[in-house]
Amino acid sequence: MSAAQSGAIVVFTRDLRLRDHPALQRARDESERVFPVFVLDDQILATSHGAPNRLSFLLDCLRDLRSSLQSRGGDLIVRRGNFQEQIDRLITETGSGSVHLSEDVSAFAARRTEDLRAALAKRGCSLQLHPGITVLPPGTNSPGSGGFWKVFTPYYNKWIDAPWRELLTAPTAVNAISGIDPGKIPSLAELCSAKTSPSLPVGGETAGLERLKNWAASSLEVYEENHNALAADETSRISAYLHFGCLSPLEVATRLQGRPGAAPYIRQLCWRDFYHQVLAARPETAKSDYRERGDVWRVDDDDAEAWRQGRTGYPLVDAAMNQLRLEGFMHNRARMVVASFLTKDLYIDWRIGADHFMKFLVDGDVANNQLNWQWTAGTGSDSNPNRIFNPTVQSERFDPDGSYIRRYLPVLNELSAPLIHNPDSLTRERLGYPPQIVDHKEAIEFFRSQLAANRTA
Numbered sequence: 001m002s003a004a005q006s007g008a009i010v011v012f013t014r015d016l017r018l019r020d021h022p023a024l025q026r027a028r029d030e031s032e033r034v035f036p037v038f039v040l041d042d043q044i045l046a047t048s049h050g051a052p053n054r055l056s057f058l059l060d061c062l063r064d065l066r067s068s069l070q071s072r073g074g075d076l077i078v079r080r081g082n083f084q085e086q087i088d089r090l091i092t093e094t095g096s097g098s099v100h101l102s103e104d105v106s107a108f109a110a111r112r113t114e115d116l117r118a119a120l121a122k123r124g125c126s127l128q129l130h131p132g133i134t135v136l137p138p139g140t141n142s143p144g145s146g147g148f149w150k151v152f153t154p155y156y157n158k159w160i161d162a163p164w165r166e167l168l169t170a171p172t173a174v175n176a177i178s179g180i181d182p183g184k185i186p187s188l189a190e191l192c193s194a195k196t197s198p199s200l201p202v203g204g205e206t207a208g209l210e211r212l213k214n215w216a217a218s219s220l221e222v223y224e225e226n227h228n229a230l231a232a233d234e235t236s237r238i239s240a241y242l243h244f245g246c247l248s249p250l251e252v253a254t255r256l257q258g259r260p261g262a263a264p265y266i267r268q269l270c271w272r273d274f275y276h277q278v279l280a281a282r283p284e285t286a287k288s289d290y291r292e293r294g295d296v297w298r299v300d301d302d303d304a305e306a307w308r309q310g311r312t313g314y315p316l317v318d319a320a321m322n323q324l325r326l327e328g329f330m331h332n333r334a335r336m337v338v339a340s341f342l343t344k345d346l347y348i349d350w351r352i353g354a355d356h357f358m359k360f361l362v363d364g365d366v367a368n369n370q371l372n373w374q375w376t377a378g379t380g381s382d383s384n385p386n387r388i389f390n391p392t393v394q395s396e397r398f399d400p401d402g403s404y405i406r407r408y409l410p411v412l413n414e415l416s417a418p419l420i421h422n423p424d425s426l427t428r429e430r431l432g433y434p435p436q437i438v439d440h441k442e443a444i445e446f447f448r449s450q451l452a453a454n455r456t457a
């Protein structure tokens, strides 16, 4: 069989789109018989039971991708089980000689890729890795001295001037997967018994493109002034679409570049690339300190649970934690405030917060979540690691009339600003809203004393 006839497999992972998909494009260049497959990996599913929001979004993405492929004459092959075994089986079924995959950054992804490479080599089948998860592939924007960029600004300065690859268009027609069982996309209930948050976005490339288009038309121009305004809720909310690759980050950046208001927005996209290159270089930072500080964190299950449940007595923190539970999303400003509250006011380990976020966030992403948690906790890449967010001051500044709090903390519905930012004890008692679990000033004194003790230990 010639290379063109022998077939190529494209393994979709978190690149669930047809536009700007280098792995798909290369497979199509190489062969007339391309087999797009998604494997519902048992190893990932075993840990996804605790994250039904992401699983639900993923299933939307698969349905959308299948429908896009079907409308072009092909189909998405869906398999469930052990990742390598399923791909191995498909190689046998299709007689394919190569496998194409978008390169990813986590320790899990890297190990899985290497295992797959070894298994394919035994069969004389090649594994080809492609960009597509980030704007610039990790490792392509490195300091002259080698290694990776440890802080954001120099990374950004190089990133914004670096040549970006050409965008690829989606194929207009794809080959049929004749003779191959496409497999069923299971329902959420078949995969997981846990309940999703009540208000989730619809996943998939179609929904992602629509959201981006509408948002850019109405809000890109005012992004810089509005992106911290909690109640306005005017950020793009494309993070989940980027996490699952429904949108190509390169396409988002390239298409918006030059439009009024785009520069500060594209800078935010660069944070995503920045954290991905950190994680690629130091995968262990998903679990351990980026900058070891020697913390002896407080262990207090009651305080941690009050934080998770939105019962800290700080209205902004509690409203934000409710937003997370209701929508599987939280505004970036609020993420910083609640993360700072857990790690500085309560001096509880950032990993406890990061785990809770990963349970609910639809955009939950190892690079962005763990490294933003570390940034806020002061163990990460922040050049001012001991910065403190005063939750009441943040509330007055970024939710001045209290609309965000009222939206997500209805128990305080009848209050207006300034009382809503910190109700007095009588009002709290009357409304059944708890007192503050810690006094901010005292808590921060304690935090600082712990840092000093760690330094001298």
Ligand SMILES: Cc1cc2nc3c(=O)[nH]c(=O)nc-3n(C[C@H](O)[C@H](O)[C@H](O)COP(=O)(O)OP(=O)(O)OC[C@H]3O[C@@H](n4cnc5c(N)ncnc54)[C@H](O)[C@@H]3O)c2cc1C
Residues within 6 Å of the ligand: 227, 235, 236, 237, 238, 239, 240, 242, 243, 268, 269, 270, 271, 272, 275, 330, 331, 332, 333, 335, 336, 339, 357, 361, 363, 364, 365, 366, 368, 369, 370, 372, 373, 376
């Ligand atoms: C403690 C904490 C945890 C976080 N966890 C995650 C996570 O799991 N997944 C995730 O995608 N983002 C995470 N972020 C970053 C940020 O909060 C979200 O990307 C953003 O709120 C998503 O909303 P948006 O798409 O409307 O953002 P926009 O403001 O519209 O920004 C556009 C895009 O830029 C990227 N971006 C923006 N800010 C950041 C940032 N600080 N770091 C990395 N990328 C950024 C995102 O891809 C985002 O979609 C976290 C931030 C903090 C402080």
